[in-house]
Amino acid sequence: KNQVEQSPQSLIILEGKNCTLQCNYTVSPFSNLRWYKQDTGRGPVSLTIMTFSENTKSNGRYTATLDADTKQSSLHITASQLSDSASYICVVSLPDLYNTNAGKSTFGDGTTLTVKP
């Protein structure tokens, strides 16, 4: 069982509509939670980064929320555009407790968003 689960697996919406993607994690403790956007065949690009003490972070039309108590995060996309069609990946990073510079992160399988005209 993946420690980072995303839902829905895929989503189709009409251009201009809003949508919300979910990420539930069991990773604990964690250092930060990130949302990435990955266009088909391209490398992921970071949208937002939140530490465990933050509960919301915005980047243009993208707003991420974090509830560390329930271990849930969401990514809300406002006024969707055709270019928002992509996979959205939730990533939870573990703290580097012993300063080993080890980058331990757990990736969700992503939500594939399709925006139709």
Next chain:
Amino acid sequence: DSGVTQTPKHLITATGQRVTLRCSPRSGDLSVYWYQQSLDQGLQFLIQYYNGEERAKGNILERFSAQQFPDLHSELNLSSLELGDSALYFCASSVGPPANTGELFFGEGSRLTVL
């Protein structure tokens, strides 16, 4: 452009062969990460290097190996290739580990096709 360069972009080879994928991290980034993404699958972490030393290991097969050189570029070696190794291989770099909110910057990937 993330500043992370991966070569080659595409590679087609036969089963049983060996290939080397190369990654140049962003200037100043000390950490390099390798990920595998099979068709319609999520990103699977393979291995991480920090300033030339291995720091974290994921589900990397024994047939695969990597190293980071003194100039900080990294190579991922895949040997005795099987059909199932066909995938996109991504390299990412960061100044420090993600735990310290070290942003991960991904390259555009190397697409490996094993026939």
